[in-house]
Amino acid sequence: MDPTCRPAVIFDNGTGYSKLGFAGNSEPSFILPTVVGVNDSFLKNLRQTDASDNSNWLAQYNAGVMADLDFMIGDEALTRSGGIYSLDRPIRNSQVENWDTLEKFWQQSIYNYLRCDPEEHYFLLTDSPVTTPESREYMGEIMFETFNVPGLYIAVQSMLTLAAGYSTPKSDMTGVVVDIGDGAPQVVPVVNGYVIGSSMKSFPISGNDVTHFVLQLLQERGELIPPEDSMETARKIKELYCYSCTDIVKEFERHDKKLDKYIKLWSGRKPRTGVPYSVDVGYERFLGPEIFFNPEIYCTDFTTALPDLIDKCVQSSPIDTRRALYKNIVLAGGGTMFKDFYKRLQNSVKKIVDDRIAANTARLGLDVKPQPVEVNVASNPIQGYAAWFGGSVVASLPEFYDSCHTKEDYEEHGASICRTSPIFKGMY
Known part of the structure; x- marks a missing residue:
């Protein structure tokens, strides 16, 4: 079947989470932590042997193959962390730091999660506004060489967010x-x-800094949080209980007058022992997001x-x-x-x-x-995955397939074609 008759695959890979799905859907099929868990025990054992011994060439080869095959992504990787599995985050501060790991992440995303044949779908990938042209070339090389995709479009996340169209009845892309x-x-x-x-x-200051600040406030107040689960606990508290206030002084006064009304209780279990524990959540609820409006309370270097x-x-x-x-x-x-x-x-x-x-x-x-x-x-409620939704909207338009870089273009001109992507003039 002609790949243009099938829905395009949308990948929005972020530092913390990746959104995966098909064009035309209103929400991603999967939202996964952008992390890869690799079983490096084979390579560790190999390093302990004499690598110069030519008789071990088969063992060396097999160890490399097993290390390449035995990996997992997302929440599954987080649950297996520790022991023989090491975690690797391919994207940091919106920039790809490890292309081999990102390729592994894409491989699992395509075959184990979306369960599709990459040769039968066009792909839309997102990138940061500060991404270098060389990074776009790497994206194109992996997609065309490794996965043999028929067509590829690389879009800036900011443009896709506006293309989502939830900000105005008819977005003018401004x-x-x-x-x-x-x-x-x-x-x-x-x-x-x-x-x-x-x-x-x-x-x-990012969302991860809010998590660190919430954890810092809890620890300074003397809350007993298991060290191995501290960041995850702080992240869940941030997502469930934090909010923005209009006036921080009035919010302190409001809490002090009615502590029972505003204090929340977080309950969890220690990952290793299963022993239950609880955490009182008070001022952290509004102090966490406050660092966006008064960053000096968290970092004196930026005000x-x-x-x-x-x-x-x-x-x-x-x-x-x-x-x-x-x-x-x-x-x-x-x-x-x-x-x-x-x-x-x-x-x-x-x-x-x-x-x-x-x-x-x-x-x-x-x-x-x-x-x-x-x-x-x-x-809007979709702003957590606005770029992905914008990609779903864009890839559903008839003009999308004509604007993509094709496999034939790549073979003729090379990866340099991925440095820029045309904008749909007739989108709205």
Whole structure:
């Protein structure tokens, strides 16, 4: 059957989690931790033998083959961690650090999870706005050489987030994408589908930092958490109980007046012994996400709040695009899923803009008030996998297959064709 008659496969590989599925679906088929567990006991035993002994060549070969075959990904790898299995995370801070491990992850994703033949499907892969052209070439080489895919499209995550179309009734592919995951968060301005690279801003605090901060607060308060399960416990507490408050001082007062109402109890079991334990969750609930708005409470090296960074991003963009950018600030990534996070962010950015307008009006002595600037932060339940959903929308369009790099193009021109991908002009 013609591969264009089958749904394309969408891979959105992030630092913390990867989203896998088929085009046309409203949500990913699988959301897995981006981690690979490898059984390296064969290689360890091999190192203990005399590698210079030519009589061991067959043992060396078999050990290498077994080490290549015996691996697992996602939650299964996490449950097998320790012992003979070592964990490897191929992506750190949104950049691929180990291509061999990522290839293993793709292999398991295709054959064991999605259970499809890669030669019968086009593929759409996502990448970070700061990905190098060389990384895109590596993606193309692996997909065309190892998996022999018939077609490939590599899209910037920010563009796909806008293509998801949940921020406005009819997206014009213009807006500011605030992408906060476990990796390096990015504030990316996009105008008519093109990323304005010179105005892009990086934010050094990610969702993983919130987890570390929650754990730090719990430990400083004397909560007894099993060391081997500390990060996982903090992560679950963050996802279940944390929220953004409008005023941190008032939130402290509210908690102090009614402790029983706001304190939550987390119960778990120690992984090794099975002994139950419990953790009281108090101020951590709102102090965790607060580091996005007051980063100095977590890291004294960086004091620029996220709303200020978004404002700087827009102000450094072309002047004729600023109103449209303020009007469509789109959230993406699990780090933006806290309750009322979008409200706090919208109010903070709006205050910065209004204060600037008022100060300039007073400085210039204007009698007529300038037209107010509309600030809107879009929030939606799918923002945790917005880039994947945008990929599902894009890969469902008829123009998608004509815009992909094909196997024939790759064989004729090489991996350099993957450095850029055309934008669908007729998408909306």
